[in-house]
Structures are given as structure tokens and as C-alpha cells.
Amino acid sequence: MEETSRQGVAPERWREKGSMNRMDACLFVPSHGGCRSNGRKPKRRRRVFMVQTSKRTSLPVKLAGPKKVEMTKLPTRQQERDRFERLGKRVSRDGLYVEQAYDFDSKFGMEWFHEVIRKYLNDTFRGGLREFLVYEPEMMEKYYDRNPLIVLQRISQIVLPFSIWAVEFLLAKRFNAQADGQIEAEKAEVLAGHLRKTLITMGPTFVKIGQGLSQRPDLIGPIFADQLKKLQDSVATFPSDVAFDIMLAEFDRPLDEIFDFITKEPIASASLGQVYKAHLVGAPENEFVAVKVQRPKIGAEASVDLYLTRRLAPVVKKVFKLRTNLVGVNDEFGVRLFEETNYVQEARNCDRFRSLYSDIDGIFIPKTCPEWTTRYVLCMEWVEGTKAPWGEDALRIIDVGIQCTLRQLLDGGYFHADPHPGNLIRTVDGRLAYIDFGMMSEVQPQKRYDLISSIMHLINQDYNGLAVDLVNLEFLPVDADVEAIAPVCLPCKYFNEYTWTGIMALGDMNVDVLVGQKRGTS
Known part of the structure; x- marks a missing residue:
């Protein structure tokens, strides 16, 4: 690409008017202002950018002024389409990894938006993502509280792709729901695949969350669980x-x-x-x-993700009236994640x-x-x-x-x-x-003894002892009503009907629900 000189000598393909001194390829065009003695307004020369006379794709914009500044070149839609067809997968410059989207137009808009926001924020705020080697929630909060623009940048990378999927999910609930309120199986399969790709786009932290959810079909359903299991060994590579x-x-x-x-x-x-x-x-x-x-920058990206989820945890707990200590769950996940890095x-x-x-x-x-x-x-x-x-x-x-x-x-x-x-x-x-x-x-030695004790109580059908074991193993709080738990572990319900296969039914047993049912009937 031909460059303009500091003396203002532009290539032949550029048309110019007026003189050029210390600017890079700028034009002077008349602009009216003030007043002459003859009543006419004087002409004042105003600096503008160059005018291109020949068709050309993707040329850096030159700003007028004493300092030469080159703006980021954004690819055209056709260039981006060709690149996706050629590579299929790509890695952005900051180490985030993405898959080829199921819908090119929405993916192009998402990537373009991320690129503009990333460039603007990188040029605006001082500092950047900090590489934490261990999970330190207090230090992370202290750092990111002082750098809100970093958090805003990461939010833009998370919220936009997830919002697109959430809208698709809500539309499916509205127009593709069966009589029982569940989404049709064929549409659910498509949604599950889109969720998997969305989690990949959002980054490694959310991939790990997806892997965890894949082990809980009781929470998300078997169709979504099967799709998220693919996150265990089929994640896009980096170069x-x-x-x-x-x-x-x-x-x-x-x-x-x-x-x-x-x-x-x-x-x-x-x-x-x-x-x-x-x-x-x-x-x-x-x-x-x-x-x-x-992968590059795992610790840096995970730190801001965990900061966001930790800030959000008390709000979620209050809105949904949960008893679970979500901050503690988040911290435990953070410790495990950083140990893996x-x-x-x-x-x-x-x-x-x-x-x-x-x-x-x-x-x-x-x-x-x-x-x-x-x-x-x-x-x-x-x-x-x-x-x-x-x-x-x-x-x-x-x-x-x-x-x-x-x-x-x-x-x-x-x-x-x-x-x-x-x-x-x-x-x-x-x-x-x-x-x-x-x-x-x-597993600490005492917990091992409690596990062995619970197995013996199951074999001997001693449900009072099993209830005590559940408390000792911290499946239930220490103030749980043991007398209310034992009667609902009826052998005719969980063992006699299934013999030893009843252990599978026991795995599906929700003690809190059973206790609630017992109290409701007493």
C-alpha cells in the first residue's frame, strides 16, 4: 500500500485541492465565515480527509494533525464471510476462542460489536485484565472495583451472545411448547446445540460451568445434558x-x-x-x-468472570429466595478452577x-x-x-x-x-x-467412617441411623429434624420394590422434599 509523505505528496489515485503542509493527505476546501469590506464573507480553508477516487477495500483512515494516528481496520462483511468459510474456526487476538456460528449474520454483528467495544475500551482505560495465579476474591474485588471499564468490556462479551440465545429460548417457549409446557424435542435439540456454542463463545469459565451442568440432567433435562457433554472433549482449539x-x-x-x-x-x-x-x-x-x-490468559479472564458471578450471587439468592450460600459455591468453584490452571x-x-x-x-x-x-x-x-x-x-x-x-x-x-x-x-x-x-x-477420616456407616445402615435398613449419617455427612444441616427424615425412607418404597436396583431410586431421592411431604401429611 502506497503511503503519503510528510510533505503532503499524495499518490496519483488521490484527488486533492489546495496545499498540504504538515498533514497526512488532507484537503483544503472553502468554508465561509466572518465578513469582508465588500460585504462578502471571506473564504476560510478547512481541513478534511482525503477523497478516494478508485474503489479500494479496507484502507486505514488517516487523521489530520501533527501526529499520525492509524485507526483499527474492521473487515468488510464479504471479507469476514470468506474468512469464516476458509478457516471455520478462529481465535481472536486476545486469546478468546470461538466456533463458527450457526447464523453468520448474527455472528458477524456480534464479532463486529465486540471488536469495536474492545478497541474503544483498550484505548480508553488504563490497565487491563490482571493475571491472578490463585483465587483471591478480596484482591479481585479490590482490583476490578477500581477498574470498572474492564468489567464493562467483559460484560459486553458475555451478555450479548447469551442474550441472543435467551431470546431464542423464550420464543421457543412461546411458540414451540407442548401441552405440558415443555419445548418440542426437535427444537430443544437445536436450542441445546446453540447453548453449547454460546458457552464456548463466552469463554473457559462458562465452558467449565457447562461441563458441570452436563452432569445434572435432573436440572436441565437429558437433551441439554447430552449436548453439554460435548464440552468435555470437543472444544475449539487455539492456533x-x-x-x-x-x-x-x-x-x-x-x-x-x-x-x-x-x-x-x-x-x-x-x-x-x-x-x-x-x-x-x-x-x-x-x-x-x-x-x-x-490456553492464553485463562487466569486473567477467569478472575473477572468470577468477580462478576460473585457480585451477582447475593442478588440471585434474594430474587429467587434461595437458601444456598451462592457466594460460598462461587468461591469453591473459583478455588477449583484456579487449581486446574x-x-x-x-x-x-x-x-x-x-x-x-x-x-x-x-x-x-x-x-x-x-x-x-x-x-x-x-x-x-x-x-x-x-x-x-x-x-x-x-x-x-x-x-x-x-x-x-x-x-x-x-x-x-x-x-x-x-x-x-x-x-x-x-x-x-x-x-x-x-x-x-x-x-x-x-475425604477426611471421620467422613470416611460416616460413609461406611451409611452404607451399613442402608444394607441393614436402619433408617434412623441413616438419617443421622446424612446429618454427619452434611447432606442436611445440623438442626435438621432427624425424626421427620427417618419415616420417609420406607423400605417398601426404595428397596423392596426394586431389590438392589432400588439404590438407583435412592439416588433420585430429595430429602428436603420428602421431609416436606411428611410434615404436610402429619
């Missing part, structure tokens, strides 16, 4: 050159000195990172490693989990490579296998998983808190492998 730059920065040495082979594109992606298959220099020929690279801690979790449970028959836990693990890059043994469903071998694998889970909860006390299908693999030799150790937790 590999960004991932390799992160590796270079973390290892501080050329990658060919570490790996003699690494895939050009990620093998898998999740909410917080993506995985490459590689081979370490000097390692045995058939031993590969998995290199997980964290520390890959050094995840490697320690894996090593501890392996030391406790690798001796269980049918269980495989990979080794870590601590010398090539940092906060943002995790290197561990590659696991070759398949994810669920496992066909005819599924029951055997599930039985192995149950045995391992009981060992975690009742013996070791250290358990995997996120064993969804995306984190479990059936190896080529038929073992069940755990591959993600970001979310772990512990």
Missing part, C-alpha cells in the same frame, strides 16, 4: 503457533532440543488447554508423551494418585515428566486407547471404575473429583486409565 510460542517461553530452549517429534496440530482439546503427542529426545522409540498447553500442581496430583491406586487391578495411571512441566505446560506419559462408549466391554470397565472409586472414598480418602468420560480411557490392553488430574479432593 498451534501460539501453543509452540508458549512452550518456547516456558522451556527457554528450542523445541527440537527437547522433542524429536511433535504433532503439528493438537490431538485433543478441552476447556483449559489442548494436547499434542510428542517424543522426547533420547527416549525409547515406542514411548511417547502427551504435552498439554494451557496450575499444571505443576496437576502433576503433583497425578503422582500422588498414582502412588495410592496404581496397584489396583485393571487401573492405569500415567507417569509425569517433571523436568518438562511448568505452570502452563504439562508433560506426561502418552496413553493409547479409546474413550467411552466401550461396547461389550463397558460393564467390566465400569466395575473396575467402581472398585477404584470405593477405594478412593473409603480407604485412601484422596479422590478424582472430575471422572467424566472425557477423562477416562480404555487402554489397548483393557485397563481403565485416568488422564486428567486438575480437580482432586479429599
Whole structure:
């Protein structure tokens, strides 16, 4: 692209009038003002922008004045359409990741709006998203209270896509509802898919929330739960050159000195990172490693998201008259989320989990490579296998998983808190492998005894003892009326009709509802 000189010599394709001195390609046109002695108003030269004589797309606008300022170039609709067709997926410059939209026109408007708002706010406020390494709610509130424009920018990125989906949902409730008030199955499937894409657009924090909701079909329905389960292992990737730059920065040495082979594109992606298959220099020929690279700016983006949800929690609790401590739930989620962003801690979790449970028959836990693990890059043994469903071998694998889970909860006390299908693999030799150790937790010894006690009371049909166990395990508050709970756990309702399959019915039991029913009939 030809540039205009500081002396005002413009390219031939530009038409100009008047002289140009210290401006960049500006015109002088007459403007009337004042009064001459002959009664005519004098002509005053006014500076305006250049006039383009030939058709051209996307040229930076030059502002008049002593300082040369170049405005952000926004793509035309056709350029954006071509780019979406060519790439399908893209990553914005600040590390947020999005999928190709189901409706191009609405997506283009959304991206254009985000780009304008982001550029304006970035040029207006001082500071920016702050990278917090651990969840510190007080520090986050102190920082973002002083920087409201940062919060406004993030709100614009969250509210607009979710509002589009919410309007679609409300219209479906109005025009596609069945007699019982439920949305038609076909339309619900479409809405669920749009919700999944919307959560991806909103960022990693909301992807994690979607993953959690996918485990609660009792709250959101099976159709939505099935769609949100796709967030567990089918999230859009970010560019590999960004991932390799992160590796270079973390290892501080050329990658060919570490790996003699690494895939050009990620093998898998999740909410917080993506995985490459590689081979370490000097390692045995058939031993590969998995290199997980964290998405850029996860901690910064999650901090402002958790700040917003923490501020909103008391309002939601008051409006919906909830008894749950939503601020406490938000803080617990924040602690777990930031623990997952520390890959050094995840490697320690894996090593501890392996030391406790690798001796269980049918269980495989990979080794870590601590010398090539940092906060943002995790290197561990590659696991070759398949994810669920496992066909005819599924029951055997599930039985192995149950045995391992009981060992975690009742013996070791250290358990995997996120064993969804995306984190479990059936190896080529038929073992069940755990591959993600970001979310772990512990059961204290006393709680383990209470769990064992509750199992014994269930087997012996001692419902008074079971009611006490529910209080000790904190499923119920300490001031709960135990005498009101025990009678509603009737064996004829939950066990005798189903024999041992009645345990599944027990899992659906809502103790608060049962107690309310009992009190209402007494």
C-alpha cells in the first residue's frame, strides 16, 4: 500500500485541492465565515480527509494533525464471510476462542460489536485484565472495583451472545411448547446445540460451568445434558503457533532440543488447554508423551468472570429466595478452577494418585515428566486407547471404575473429583486409565467412617441411623429434624420394590422434599 509523505505528496489515485503542509493527505476546501469590506464573507480553508477516487477495500483512515494516528481496520462483511468459510474456526487476538456460528449474520454483528467495544475500551482505560495465579476474591474485588471499564468490556462479551440465545429460548417457549409446557424435542435439540456454542463463545469459565451442568440432567433435562457433554472433549482449539510460542517461553530452549517429534496440530482439546503427542529426545522409540498447553490468559479472564458471578450471587439468592450460600459455591468453584490452571500442581496430583491406586487391578495411571512441566505446560506419559462408549466391554470397565472409586472414598480418602468420560480411557490392553488430574479432593477420616456407616445402615435398613449419617455427612444441616427424615425412607418404597436396583431410586431421592411431604401429611 502506497503511503503519503510528510510533505503532503499524495499518490496519483488521490484527488486533492489546495496545499498540504504538515498533514497526512488532507484537503483544503472553502468554508465561509466572518465578513469582508465588500460585504462578502471571506473564504476560510478547512481541513478534511482525503477523497478516494478508485474503489479500494479496507484502507486505514488517516487523521489530520501533527501526529499520525492509524485507526483499527474492521473487515468488510464479504471479507469476514470468506474468512469464516476458509478457516471455520478462529481465535481472536486476545486469546478468546470461538466456533463458527450457526447464523453468520448474527455472528458477524456480534464479532463486529465486540471488536469495536474492545478497541474503544483498550484505548480508553488504563490497565487491563490482571493475571491472578490463585483465587483471591478480596484482591479481585479490590482490583476490578477500581477498574470498572474492564468489567464493562467483559460484560459486553458475555451478555450479548447469551442474550441472543435467551431470546431464542423464550420464543421457543412461546411458540414451540407442548401441552405440558415443555419445548418440542426437535427444537430443544437445536436450542441445546446453540447453548453449547454460546458457552464456548463466552469463554473457559462458562465452558467449565457447562461441563458441570452436563452432569445434572435432573436440572436441565437429558437433551441439554447430552449436548453439554460435548464440552468435555470437543472444544475449539487455539492456533498451534501460539501453543509452540508458549512452550518456547516456558522451556527457554528450542523445541527440537527437547522433542524429536511433535504433532503439528493438537490431538485433543478441552476447556483449559489442548494436547499434542510428542517424543522426547533420547527416549525409547515406542514411548511417547502427551504435552498439554494451557490456553492464553485463562487466569486473567477467569478472575473477572468470577468477580462478576460473585457480585451477582447475593442478588440471585434474594430474587429467587434461595437458601444456598451462592457466594460460598462461587468461591469453591473459583478455588477449583484456579487449581486446574496450575499444571505443576496437576502433576503433583497425578503422582500422588498414582502412588495410592496404581496397584489396583485393571487401573492405569500415567507417569509425569517433571523436568518438562511448568505452570502452563504439562508433560506426561502418552496413553493409547479409546474413550467411552466401550461396547461389550463397558460393564467390566465400569466395575473396575467402581472398585477404584470405593477405594478412593473409603480407604485412601484422596479422590478424582472430575471422572467424566472425557477423562477416562480404555487402554489397548483393557485397563481403565485416568488422564486428567486438575480437580482432586479429599475425604477426611471421620467422613470416611460416616460413609461406611451409611452404607451399613442402608444394607441393614436402619433408617434412623441413616438419617443421622446424612446429618454427619452434611447432606442436611445440623438442626435438621432427624425424626421427620427417618419415616420417609420406607423400605417398601426404595428397596423392596426394586431389590438392589432400588439404590438407583435412592439416588433420585430429595430429602428436603420428602421431609416436606411428611410434615404436610402429619
